Amino acid sequence: MGENNNIFINLSDVINNTIEGILVIEEGFIKNINHSLLEILGYENKEELIDKLATGILIPTSKEKFIKYNEKLFQEISLITKDGNIIPVIIKIKNVQYKDKEYKMVFILDLSELKEKEKMVIRQSKLSAMGEMLSMIAHQWRQPLSTISTMITRIKLKNEINKLDKIFLDTILNDINKYIQYMSTTIDDFRNFFTIDSKKELITLNEIVIITHKMLEKTFLSQNIKIEIKDKKLSKLNLPKNELIQIILNILNNSKDAILEKNIENPLISISFNQNKKEQKIFIEDNAGGIDENIISKIFNPYFSTKNKKNGSGLGLYICKNILEKDNLGDIFVENKKNGVLFTIIINKN
Known part of the structure; x- marks a missing residue:
C-alpha cells in the first residue's frame, strides 16, 4: 500500500x-x-x-x-x-x-432501517386513528342515508297509490344520485388519507385545511364545536398532502378532546394563515383553556400523553413534529394564549 x-x-x-x-x-x-x-x-x-x-x-x-x-x-x-x-x-x-x-x-x-421504522410508526399512528375516522364517516353518512331512505319511502307511497309520475321520479332519483356521489367522495377522502405512500403534489395549505375540515365537520358540529377558517390567498407548494392532513387532524382532535373534557361553553377553534418569502404558516387556536405550563414543553416528546384516562398513545404530536422535520419540510410550535392554546405549523417554501 x-x-x-x-x-x-x-x-x-x-x-x-x-x-x-x-x-x-x-x-x-x-x-x-x-x-x-x-x-x-x-x-x-x-x-x-x-x-x-x-x-x-x-x-x-x-x-x-x-x-x-x-x-x-x-x-x-x-x-x-x-x-x-x-x-x-x-x-x-x-x-x-x-x-x-x-x-x-x-x-x-x-438510514434504511430508520426510514422503515419511521414509516411503521407513522402507519401505526394512522391506524390508531382509524376508529375515530370510522366515527367521522358515520357522521358524514348519517344525514344523506336518512334522506335517501325518506326519498325511497316517498317513491313507494306514490307507487302504491298510482301517482308515481315521470317528473317526480326523475327529480327524486337525481337527488338520490347527488347524495350517493357525496358519500362516494367522502369515502375517497378517507381512503386517500390511509394510503401508505404519500406523494407530493402541487397544492395550497388552504386546500389541505379545507379537506381536513370536511373530514371533521359533521363530528364537530354534532358536539357544538365551531371551526372558523380565516382564509388568505397562499401560493401553491409541492407538499405531502396526506401527512399534512394527518398533522392538522391530530391538532384539531386534541383541541376537541380538551374542549369536551373541560366542558367549554361556546367552543371555538380558529384557523388562519400567513406567508412571507421563506415560509407559510398555519395558526390553529382554540379556547379550551391551554396546557399546563409544567408540561407544555414535553408535548412533542415520544410517548408523552395527557390523555391517560383515554389511553392516548402519546405518539400523535411527536409524529407531527417528526413529519415536519424529517425532510426539512418545516416545524411546529405551541404556546398558551389568553383563552387556550395556539399551534403554529411552519412550512418552508424551498
Whole structure:
C-alpha cells in the first residue's frame, strides 16, 4: 500500500469498529474506507474503491437536504451499492490535515432501517386513528342515508297509490344520485388519507385545511364545536398532502378532546394563515383553556400523553413534529394564549 492508503493507520482499529461508515477523500478521490461502509456498499475489500472517484458511490440530492438526528443537523444523500441499489444515508463532513495534505473525512450513517421504522410508526399512528375516522364517516353518512331512505319511502307511497309520475321520479332519483356521489367522495377522502405512500403534489395549505375540515365537520358540529377558517390567498407548494392532513387532524382532535373534557361553553377553534418569502404558516387556536405550563414543553416528546384516562398513545404530536422535520419540510410550535392554546405549523417554501 502507498502512503495515502495508510492515512490514520494508528486509528484503524477504532475506525473499522464504528457503527458509521467512514470515507477519507482527497481531491474527490477515495483514499480510505472502513469496514462498516464496505458492508453497507456490498464490497469485499477496500482495494475495489481506493483511488476511485467518491461520486461513484455518493449521490447528492438535486438540492441540499438536511435532517435532524439526535438534535444535530446532518446532510441527507444516497449511496449506490455494488449491486446498484440506492440507500438513504446522512453524512457529516470534516476537513482534516495530514502531512501537509488536505483530506475530507465523511461520516456516513445508513438510514434504511430508520426510514422503515419511521414509516411503521407513522402507519401505526394512522391506524390508531382509524376508529375515530370510522366515527367521522358515520357522521358524514348519517344525514344523506336518512334522506335517501325518506326519498325511497316517498317513491313507494306514490307507487302504491298510482301517482308515481315521470317528473317526480326523475327529480327524486337525481337527488338520490347527488347524495350517493357525496358519500362516494367522502369515502375517497378517507381512503386517500390511509394510503401508505404519500406523494407530493402541487397544492395550497388552504386546500389541505379545507379537506381536513370536511373530514371533521359533521363530528364537530354534532358536539357544538365551531371551526372558523380565516382564509388568505397562499401560493401553491409541492407538499405531502396526506401527512399534512394527518398533522392538522391530530391538532384539531386534541383541541376537541380538551374542549369536551373541560366542558367549554361556546367552543371555538380558529384557523388562519400567513406567508412571507421563506415560509407559510398555519395558526390553529382554540379556547379550551391551554396546557399546563409544567408540561407544555414535553408535548412533542415520544410517548408523552395527557390523555391517560383515554389511553392516548402519546405518539400523535411527536409524529407531527417528526413529519415536519424529517425532510426539512418545516416545524411546529405551541404556546398558551389568553383563552387556550395556539399551534403554529411552519412550512418552508424551498
